[in-house]
Amino acid sequence: MSSQIESLVNKEYQYGFVTDIESDAIPPGLTEETVRQISTRKNEPQWLLDWRLKAFKRWQSMTEPRWPNVTYGVIDYQAQTYYSAPKSVKPLQSLDEVDPELLKTYEKLGISLNEQKRLSGVAVDAIFDSVSVGTTMKEELKKHGVIFCSFGEAVLEHPELVQKYLGSVVPYSDNFFAALNSAVFSDGSFVYIPKGVRCPLELSTYFRINAADTGQFERTLIVADEGASVSYLEGCTAPKRSTNQLHAAVVEIVALDNAQVKYSTVQNWYAGDKDGVGGIYNFVTKRGKAFTNSKISWTQVETGSAITWKYPSVILQGDNSTGEFYSVAVVNNKQQADTGTKMIHIGKNTKSTIISKGISAGHGQNSYRGQVKVLPKATGARNYTQCDSMLIGNQCGAHTFPYIEVGNNTATLEHEASTSKIGEDQIFYCKQRGLNAEHAISLIVAGFCKEVFKELPMEFALEAQQLLGISLEGSVG
């Protein structure tokens, strides 16, 4: 019965092109001087430079974590370029000033920065290598008091907000990659939704790595003030290159009392070729802090990257706060993913939901790693975890590492897990109804991921489903 599900043919990655553009880059290597230069390039205030330098010192004393269930070679941090920006991008430039070559790049990626042509209802911040190229719909948002801009701009225009919340959820000392990011981060997005405001548009940031041997270290900070709500989406692509590139981002979300933040990611970084050459190393720290009655929801569809190391988490600080994590992680060919979440219950009657769907094909290795921690004061805490794995073929793997710590005996925790294999019988059943094998697989996989897809904003649910189809294309013979 092994005839049908067999080895893989790699589908061309359609975002693998390179934009030919002149860049201003700080030469490779990482010293205190590099950190100072980045800060100078960005005209930063002293407090931020000081913070970066503290982070850098801390990073130097830390070692790269090797506990994730992934294997890769040594990363030479001195061989990386930490800052690269298209020369044409000026600080605080308006959209009309964006280099046409860059606009073309984004058009090719399916992201129009032309406001007239845009999907109505979505505002975009476009990040190219180390800098933001432009942010759309800013005026419209301003009417509602919403701030949506590049991180660099926020530092210059809203320093009090940035200073107050930067590092308040992910301290620079949190972990090796967070410390690295804190020292060298170059740009990212900043969002502030004022009290009681329901953000009228979907906000989205599109990350593009272009330059070779350059890492992308962006930082996103989202603050929803009391009673505010926002839905935010992040998308990522990179050219095909035969060397590995580092992406070490930090995302911090603050949901103040009664606020709601929904953060969705469609991650499609270049995954390397079918033999595992090239691809992005995606080492990301994402965490939210939920205050009283607030809710933070992470939804991720992870199809790209050679290696993924990522645990979007929620600190349920306030009473009655809610944390959610909905994840689809796909590995094909030689991809490896170690991803999951942490739900830290501190407040009373806090509630968390974890739905994780791991799909492994080819020689891919997929690990779910999740922690649910209930602190002694978290009376009435509840968690529901569902962790499902699907295997396509015989050479891939799925692994589950749940960690549960309960310090309060009124807590209710439920855990369900399953592993299934796309069977030849399922594929044959679909074929007997006239569907070809690829259509059958994408249908079966979409069914498997349904609970996660329904959490995505409508505009992106279809895109995610198609992306999944593409990344599994060729996974059956």
Next chain:
Amino acid sequence: MLKIENLTANVGEKAILKGISLSVNPGEVHAIMGPNGSGKSTLAQVIAGHPGYEVTGGTVTYDGQDLLEMDAEVRAQQGIFLAFQYPVEIPGVSNAYFLRAAYNEIRKARGEEEVDPMEFLDIMAKKLKVVEMDEAMLQRSVNAGFSGGEKKRNEILQMAVLEPKLAVLDETDSGLDIDALRIVAEGVNKLKRPDNATIVVTHYQRLLNYIVPDFVHVLAQGRIVRSGGKELALELEEKGYDWLLEPAGASA
């Protein structure tokens, strides 16, 4: 329409079909009966193109083409439908979505326009009546959590929607109570046309009270040991299969 000659097939190393010949013409209903394990489902799966069965000899032509050269989905697109003895579950995919995907693939293969979800709902409304099924079934995941009877009815619903030229029903009657049996059988009868044909696989004669076959074949140990008209089914009902098996076991 379908011409099987001297067909032999294996599962792994084991020979299951040991030389089957069978001709089916448009408008005909053939019943294939026989004891458990005689190879009935194997024959049905080989006709549908299941890759787990290896054809080791013989030929099968369908509308003048070499059926054995065609991929399973092509066979389906060309009008071959198998109602599975054990329908497969596809969690998270709604029956309606699945059926529309199938319907559109088959239309595409015929060079016809695909239909959108709204048009499809209208088509479905009519077809649901054929099998007396509730609309709510459309929103449930394909076969997931269906009772045995619901699964079988769902197969007939799919058949009603896809309008095959050649339908093979594999033990569609087993596990059905008498009412469900009647509904399924009437469904099959309503779908009967002069230009399509049906092969009904069963090991009870009771289904044949409702679906009257033109021919009855008895399959035993991988061979057709007897063919006849509908009266053969009654004879089998009375005498069982043993008298047909005797020659093979006579020396024992």
